[in-house]
Amino acid sequence: MKDNLDFRSDTVTKPTDEMRRAMASADVGDDVLGDDPTVNELQDYAAGLVGMESALYVCSGTMGNLTAILAHTQRGDGIMMGAKSHTWINECGGAAGFAGVMPYPLDDETGIPTVESIRSSFQSSGNVHHAPTTLLTLENTHNRSGGIPADSETFSLVAGEARSLGLKIHLDGARIFDAVAFFKNDVKEYSLAVDSIQICLSKGLCAPMGSVLCGSAEFIGRARKYRKALGGGQRQSGIAAAAGLIALRDMRKRLSEDHSNAALLADLLLGIGIDVEPVPRRTNMVYFRTPPAIRDEALFERTCAKRGVRLLASGKGRIRMVTHFGIDEPSVRRAVDIIKEVSAQ
Ligand SMILES: Cc1ncc(COP(=O)(O)O)c(C=O)c1O
Structure with missing residues (x-):
């Protein structure tokens, strides 16, 4: 039988059996009217977990980030975000298109931007020529840098700098529980340093859809x-929120398994001569250069897929593999065997 090992993203995870049972029996109502008990339970649980007053169930991470930007800013404001952040690169320019804000890119090569880059990009409202900066968005863990998690000391330092400049801070915490699993700390060490946080339920946490956006009640x-x-006002969305509750309550507790599998994957790839990107801290992502024997990243992606290993050509010769609930240790070993054969062609 052909292998079917999908390393493209943790978004390919499917709901667990327990999630499917919870979805089938979820108590529901009209959420636009605030009547869905399961959505309300999810929102209350999320707010409690991150130590904030309130939470909102949204359709996706992209919607959570855009909703936050809209709610924090006025048209014509300046917003600082990492030049490699998901919000900058992969959310269709929604901040500019829908919120009408002017993005100031920050250097986020290693994940979290530096205090110096925030200081030097900041534009005060006092200068008539500039879009005044009112918001900083951060991403933790940081996808494009290699899934690097920021530790809470560095994170608080950066957030503290933004606060001292009078900025609001939004955290794209699509994978915040990967950072928490890595450092074995508390999510509040991040959430209490910001004004809002968006957490994806549909990535490593395995829910079929949705994110929670948390912040003050206002x-x-x-x-x-x-x-x-x-x-994004949905009706009986408790059907999906029921899976989200299991994601937040239980599935976050197993993410370190994904990290061990990613570390093993990186080691095995290095062992067969693949040029794996070194990162200071490995969570569930491995980026590497397309093997020289193939060179063309799209061809490498297609050839691996034909052999039953799905991975993602990420541009400029970079390949991404992500570990998740559907990938165990034997899957990692089998994938590397196949990649070795493909790379030797
Ligand atoms: C860091 C980060 N933020 C936000 C998102 C957006 O999430 P969604 O695909 O649910 O819109 C993603 C998606 O992969 C992501 O990696």
Whole structure:
């Protein structure tokens, strides 16, 4: 039988049997009217977990980030974000297109931007020529840098600098529990340093859809209106929120298994001569250069896929592999055997 090993992303995870059972029996209502008990339970649980007043269930990470930007800013504001952040590169320019804000890119080559880059990009409202900076967005863990998690000391230092400049801070915490699993710390060490956090339920946490956006009650009140404006007001969404509850309660506790498998994957790839990107801290992602024998990254992606290993050509010769609930240690070993054969062709 052909192998079917999907390392493209942790978004390929499917709901667990327990999630499917919870979805089938979920108590539901009209969430736009605030009547869905399962959505309300998810929102209360999320807010409690991160130590914030309130939370909002949104359709996706992209919607959570955009809703936060809309609720934090006015049109014409400046917003600082990493030049390699998901919000900058992979969210269709929604911040500019829908919120009308002017992005100032920060150097985030190693994940979290530096205090110096924040200081030097900041534009005060006092200068008539500039879009005044009002918001900083951060990403932890940081996808493009290789899934690097920021530790809470560095994170608080950066957030503290932004606060001292009077900025609001939004955290794209799509994979914040990977950072928490890595450092074995508490999510509050990050969430309490920011004004809002978006957490994806549909990535390593295995829910079929959805994110939670958390913040103050006043902020979430505004975000609720923007969610509706973006078409994200759903009705009996407790069906999906039931899986989200299991994601947040239970699935976050197993993420270190993915990290061990990613470390093994990186070691085995290095062992067969693959040029793996070194990162200071490995979570669930491995990036490497396309093997010289193939050179063309799209061809490498297609050839591996034909052999039953799916991975992602990520541009400029970079290949990404992500470990998740559907990948165990034998899957990692089998994938590397196949990559070795493909690379030798
Ligand atoms: C860091 C990060 N933020 C946000 C998102 C957006 O999430 P979604 O695909 O649910 O819109 C992703 C998606 O992969 C991501 O990697």
